[in-house]
Amino acid sequence: MKDVKSKATEAEESSLELANVSEEIRNEALQRAAAAIEKNRARILEANEEDVAEAKKLLEKGEYSQALVDRLKLSKDKIDSISRMIRSVSERDDPLNRTIFARKLDENLKLYKVSVPIGVIGSIFESRPDVLPQISSLCLKSGNAVILKGGSEAEKSNRVLYRVFKEATERAGIPEGWTQLIEARREVRELLELHDKVDLLVPRGSKSFIKYIQDNSRIPVLGHAEGLCHIYVDKEANLERALQISYDGKVQYPAVCNAAETLLVHHEIAEDLLPKLAEKYREAGVEIRGCNRTREILGQINEATEEDWRTEYLDLIISIKIVGSIRRAIRHINKYGSKHTDAIVSERGSRLIEFLNGVDSSSVMANASTRFSDGYRYGLGAEVGISTGKTHARGPVGLEGLTTSKYYLVGDGHIVEDYVGPEARPFKHVELSETWRQERDSLEE
Amino acid sequence: MKDVKSKATEAEESSLELANVSEEIRNEALQRAAAAIEKNRARILEANEEDVAEAKKLLEKGEYSQALVDRLKLSKDKIDSISRMIRSVSERDDPLNRTIFARKLDENLKLYKVSVPIGVIGSIFESRPDVLPQISSLCLKSGNAVILKGGSEAEKSNRVLYRVFKEATERAGIPEGWTQLIEARREVRELLELHDKVDLLVPRGSKSFIKYIQDNSRIPVLGHAEGLCHIYVDKEANLERALQISYDGKVQYPAVCNAAETLLVHHEIAEDLLPKLAEKYREAGVEIRGCNRTREILGQINEATEEDWRTEYLDLIISIKIVGSIRRAIRHINKYGSKHTDAIVSERGSRLIEFLNGVDSSSVMANASTRFSDGYRYGLGAEVGISTGKTHARGPVGLEGLTTSKYYLVGDGHIVEDYVGPEARPFKHVELSETWRQERDSLEE
Incomplete structure (x- = not known):
């Protein structure tokens, strides 16, 4: 059995090669992985049945919930x-080799800022x-x-899915x-310490699970521990819209x-909104907890x-809280809030802007x-996660969040000595319309 | 005296307002700070003289270097x-409110990804x-x-500069x-623990200093601990260019x-390159340490x-190392290497590409x-630093590295319920040419 450090070292070495595998090969590999999963359907279902049987035993003992068993179960359709x-x-579209900017620093001295993979996720x-x-597909597509x-x-299911994906x-x-x-x-625990080999952690799970990862690693973490989202209904709100959005935000999928x-x-x-909204909420079985003023309007509800x-x-x-x-x-x-997502309902543009700007x-x-x-x-396609952090990627994160950038400077013998001192050549700093892919292809010829 | 946590809390509260201060006011404030620094020149020089006098005492005791005293000293010109x-x-240009993308999700449902300040630096x-x-100017310009x-x-100099800048x-x-x-x-040490209040650290200093910061904080760090840069001279290099670039890279400013x-x-x-290069290096007083093969070619040099x-x-x-x-x-x-900057000299385009792609x-x-x-x-303007990390900003970092992004979704009562289930409305996902600034202005009217 290889230890975690050896596995991470293998991943790191492989990542340097993978960064330069062509778009065609990465896409072809994904197509083959998709076909291999279909071909190995019986094998995957068999392993999954073993996991589910095990989980059901623990469900009977009261150690697992039915929801967990449901999430675990694969089917032909799934x-x-x-x-x-x-x-x-x-x-x-390929998230790699996108030209973030291209700039002519001087004659025949061209700078490209280009998207590249992060390395090891x-x-x-x-x-x-x-x-x-x-996650395997998103990482492979983005060259990580x-x-x-x-x-x-899900150990047995994951083992088979991993094998099939890796081999294909x-x-x-x-x-x-x-x-x-x-x-x-x-x-x-060992993985969390490998900040020299692992460039980014993308955990998925409960709040306490994400917190544990964040508290126990120096590796940057992409994700969110919680989504404590608010809806603010302004005095200039359209009442019907306020009802709809307040209902949708809470009831459409509360988990x-x-x-x-x-x-x-x-x-x-x-006073206009709350009685109507409370009725809609009650029909959907929503428990309301309110501030004192809310309780005055709605009567018998719990205190928030x-x-x-x-x-x-x-x-x-x-x-529910009434604000002045x-x-x-x-x-x-x-x-x-948790810096995840918050909404305003108002018909007044300047108040929308105040809210959009003011909410962090x-x-x-x-x-x-x-x-x-x-x-x-x-419209980001598959989602890596939603980040509530302030650096790197923020909000819903697509393939782009699994890339970083790299500067390529292409000259023909340029030295800095010519650009310093009293006789210094000035820089031109003109934006180029040329992309890195074009430059690369012309160099390859 | 306020403690660090109170100061950080004040900064955090202020940052939420600062994020929405108009470009005009931020720019005007910078102009006034520049004028105030000129106006207070005598006061600044006086404080600086005290710092320098103190440093000279420590220089005499052998505790400070002459270089440190030189770096410390301000002058009218400086x-x-x-x-x-x-x-x-x-x-x-304003780094804030740039439209990173704009997308129509459906009729009257428009998504903008916009640059905003990070918060507290x-x-x-x-x-x-x-x-x-x-640093103060860069943070203010970027709304942080x-x-x-x-x-x-530099305590006394910094105190006066800080006061003047803050008041103006x-x-x-x-x-x-x-x-x-x-x-x-x-x-x-207290600051490094305030990961709930401080969003990004931008340290400047020695390798051990940066390492200390990185090892002792969960706050993301922008910067680099070292620059171990390489030049690779390929077999298909132009000899003259190789000599020039190898000389410039080492000698032009070695520190x-x-x-x-x-x-x-x-x-x-x-065998063609090294004797000529060694001569140039020797004239500039460069000590060469080489691998065995280099020593066979160059004779009396130390072993690397x-x-x-x-x-x-x-x-x-x-x-110097000779490679196969x-x-x-x-x-x-x-x-x-330290993932900072590395160069190749070669006349063969395909080998340039191999190197550019392969070097991480x-x-x-x-x-x-x-x-x-x-x-x-x-051409990034003032530099925040050079980042060798893989996430957030990478390479030389300008004002853009002090920003993050935020999604604004503008609808007219849209709810998710309409977009799920068997009768789901499809999303349109069409790119918009409209910018966030235009949308904002039209809402403000």
């Missing part, structure tokens, strides 16, 4: 949708076995090596060792990170405490539901 | 160049007092609050508390991070050990000196 997902990643995720092929650690409950892609010309699997929990947890309502509109403003329910519960001004709403969100979150919506905050809906 | 620098930052730097106004910690040897900018309408100064060493430390020479060109390949001399010393192939050169660089550094030069790797030369 496997087909995995293959479709892999093919759709293959068909997206560490992906740690819980339960669902379809995450493994998804990957170290995968799935949940122990390496046979298509992807450098050996580009994908690595680790299985033991102690290996995760996800971009669902709304707190509603902030301008005091001038509260300080703790409620800080809670991501992920459930059919909403806390848009500024107070913005302040509440910046204080209690990765996505801010004007007259639209918080639930739109998602890589697929944003 | 102060004027500080003012010029501040004005030139003011005159640059922690800047820790050694000695030179001109760093304080430079800043916490400054200068070297103790706050009088021009920049939110109070946007700039904070900390002075004690123990405050740095800086983008100077070359190791020369890799293809064995087929070594494993330690030499890992050493950033920052001095008139170069290590371009692949071996690339492997050497990826193994021993933030800047790679084809037939140009490593010394070009610099924000000013790249």
Whole structure:
């Protein structure tokens, strides 16, 4: 058995080669992986059945939830949708070798800033076995090596999916060792320490799981620990829209990170809005917890405490607070929110702008539901995750978030000595329309 | 005396307002800061003389170097160049509110990805007092609050520069508390722990200083610990160019991070190149340390050990290794280099591409000196630093590296419920030519 450090070293070495594998070969490898998954459907289902049987035993003992067993279970249809997902990643535009800018520094001295892979991605995720092929596809498409650690409950499924994916892609010309699997929990701790070899961590899972990763590694982490999203209904809101968006944000799918947890309502509109909204919420089984003023309007509801403003329910519960001004709403969100997604409903443009500018979150919506905050809906294609961090990538992250940049400077013998001192040649610094791909092709000839 | 946490909290609160201060006010504030520095020249010089007098005492005791005293000393000219620098930052294009992309998700549902400030920048730097106004200007221009910690040897100069800058900018309408100064060493340790309040650290100083910061904080660090740069002379190099670039990379300014430390020479060109190059190097007083084959060609030179390949001399010393192939050169660089800047000299385009692709550094030069790797030369304007990290910004970093992005979604009551299920409306996902600034202005009307 190789240890984590050897696996990471293999990944690192492989990543240097993988960075230069052509778009054609990367795409072809993904197509072959999709076909291999279909071909090995029976084998994958068999391994998955073993995982599910094991999980059911633990469910009976009360150690697992039914939801976990459901998420774990693969079916013929699910496997087909995995293959479709892999093919759709293959068909997206190449995220590599994009020209970020091109500049002529002087005659025959051309600077290109170009997108390149990051290197080695560490992906740690819980339960669902379809995450493994998804992350593998995104990493391969963006030229990154990957170290995968799935949940122990999906161990057998992940092992087969990993093998099938690895063999199909390496046979298509992807450098050996580009994908690595680790299985033991102690290996995760070792992985978190390898900041010299692993460039970025992309964890998926619960809030406590992500926090654990963030607190125990110096490697940059892409993701979010929680989505404590707000909807603010302004005094100049259209009432019908406010009802629709407040309902959609909470009820449409309450278990996800971009669902709304707190509603902030301008005091001038509260008496019109809240009774109608409370009725809609009650029909959907939503528990309302409110500030004192909300309770005066709505009568018998629970009090929202300080703790409620800080809670991501992920459930059919909403806390409601009446605020005296848009500024107070913005302040509440910046204080209690998780910098994920927040929305305003208002018919006044200048108030929309005040809110969009003032709320310090990765996505801010004007007259639209918080639930739109998602890589697929944003048109980014497959989603790596949603980042609430301030550096690198922010908000829903697509393939671009798995790339970094590199400067190429192409001269014909240029030295700095000519550009310093009293006789210094001046720089031209003119933007070029030429792309790096064109420059590269003309050099290759 | 406020403690570090209170200062960081003030900076954080101020940063939320500063993010929305108009371009005009930010630029005007910088112009006023430049004028205030000129107006307070005598006061600044007086404080600086005290610092210099103190440093000279320590120089006599042998605790400081002459170089440190020189870097510390301000003059009328130096102060004027500080003012010029501040004005030139003011005159640059606004790095904020740039439209990274704009996309129509559906009718009247428009998504904008826009550049915004990061938030609170922690800047820790050694000695030179001109760093304080430079970092302050870059942060203000990019809408960030800043916490400054200068070297103790420049304490009095920094204190006056800080006061003058703060008063001039706050009088021009920049939110109070946007700039904070900390002075004690123990405050740095506290700062490094404030990962909830400080979004990015931009340290400047020695390798050990940067390493200390990186090892002791969870806050992302922008910068580089060392620049171990290589020049590879290929078998198909033009000899004259190879001589020029090898000389410029080492001799033009050896004390800086983008100077070359190791020369890799293809064995087929070594006998032609090395004697001529050694002569040039000897005239400039460069000590050569070589591999065995280099020593066979050049005779009496010191042996380069494993330690030499890992050493950033920052001095008139170069290590030379003869390699059997371009692949071996690339492997050497990826193994021993610091991912800063490396160069190839070759007349064969396909070999240039192989090297540019294969070397995993933030800047790679084809037939140009490593010394070009610099924000000013790249046309980025003032430089925040050179980053050798793989995430966020990489290579020479200008104002753009002090920004992040934010998604704005503008709808007219859109809810996700309409876009899911069997009757789901499809997304349009059409790129828009409209910019965020245009959308914002039309909403503001």
